[in-house]
Amino acid sequence: MEMVVVAPPAPGKIEDLKRRFFATPLQALLSLISLAVMAFIAWKLLNWAVFSAVFTTSGGPEACQAAAGACWSVIAARWRIILFGLYPFDEQWRSALACVTVVVMTVLSCLPAFWTGRRIALVWGAGTALYYVLMKGGVLGLPQVGEEAWGGLALTLFIFVTTCLIGFPLAICLALLRRSELPWISRTTALIIDGVRSLPLISILFTFAIVLPFALPQWLVGDKLYRVILGSALFFSAYQAEIVRGGMQGVPAGQEEAAMALGMSYWQRIGRILLPQAMRNALPATINQFVISFKETSLVVIVGFFEILASGNAAYGTGEWRFAYVEVYAFIAFIYFVFVFSLSRYGAFLERRMSVGER
């Protein structure tokens, strides 16, 4: 005897839409109203952003004020301030190259092909050195530009990347110390983590930038920028340490036992067995922490750095473009979006990649 089982035909797109949104007359009415509202908003936005907008600087600010739409000419006129801050005008190509360096370095280290200790170290070592030489100059015939003049996107990226670069290994160290078998080590670490987490980032930045120089010997003070980055890395690591610890708790005890039984040393167990699994568990929360940190770089403005948001303020704040702040913020929002969205998509890629073979 033979039985032929036929799967029911998959409903077509139209059928599906009908069933979801037009099942009853009331539902149909609500769907139509929502559709109309959405279309209206979309049209208004599009009209403002494109059809009635001014794109060229030729008419100056006056042309903008006459038009009904967006004034994108402010971006055309002031993009250099937004991207590079107070960096000397003639040297801004260096700042642009530095941005590219950071982006390339980040993208490279996101590629699985670069995930060996030596390659990552090479990428980051060469990348940061190149960034520093480009931005600071003083060698190879490049005029020197002090850290206080760095700004805009280049500064935002630099602070973010170095915060993560210092904060991430620190977080792993803290997480490992916190699970130490020696109670005084784990308790002290817990105290540090909880202490840092209970302070607002602003107060930490302020302390590192303004207060620390009074407490430290002169030779240890360094530039304000690096102190700020250290503070921000410390803050990042306190949160990230808890995320990593959570990931470690999700790894069954049997994993470490199996590694021990095979004769692996402590660092081999940590590096090959515990951390890879812990980081896989911790990935979603980690990406979240990266996104938050990226946006929190804007807080450095309170200690006098003109990262991209503050540079945006400056771009419309002076003189004739004062009215065009919406456009400037829309532009900055777009830049944030590009970076944060790429970060999130990369996180999703990693999750897919790591879930290979998972039950």
Add this chain to the structure above:
Amino acid sequence: MNSSKVSGPAVRIENLDKYYGTFHALRKVNLSVERGERIVVCGPSGSGKSTMIRCINRLEEHNGGRITVLGTELDDDVANIDGIRREVGMVFQHFNLFPHMTVLDNCMIAPMIVRKLPRAEAEATARRYLEKVRIPEQAMKFPGQLSGGQQQRVAIARALCMQPQIMLFDEPTSALDPEMISEVLDVMVTLAADGMTMICVTHEMGFARRVADRVVFMDGGEIVEEAPPEEFFTSCRNERTRQFLSQVLGH
């Protein structure tokens, strides 16, 4: 550690005491295992079987007595512990395979990073042992894609790849569905036939009968009885042993 040249028993346990906090888990346990000998350890749940074999490779620290493995006494010397762990393989109840690595990598990682074998050699060894446990075709899969019986056989292969002189098994079949138990036991029987020194905690009495040189019965943290299998099953003296046997053989 070149201990194959050292004479004396593979494992000698003398007056072993182990406490968990105030709980006395092992009470003056004595056991000596010769090279090539196969020991089956059985006993009710909570009697200290796992604790005893985990002391042999220092997954648990003992609190009294002496453990000598392949001529080296287990103490706080980390070099000794590492040396012994290299020579003592262990198979766990819940397999404990590394889920983020392929089957092949599971088998290659310890030989490569602990024994410092070159990759090609480690891979050849791994494939040989996967063949031996009869799953060479699963080498590129991840543990999560295998059945319980297959995972346990990979776990055996992983331990064998370190080329240990002694193998410890802690209830290797008790987490398996009944139809997978025999595939794992078959592998263990082959291993026994090759002359491996084995200490197996198991309730598989058929296996004990077939391969064990001695059966050890534990209860309440003590070794209550210790005898060759035919003697153990037919004429055990102890009341607790008889009760236990009637339970595991009763159905």
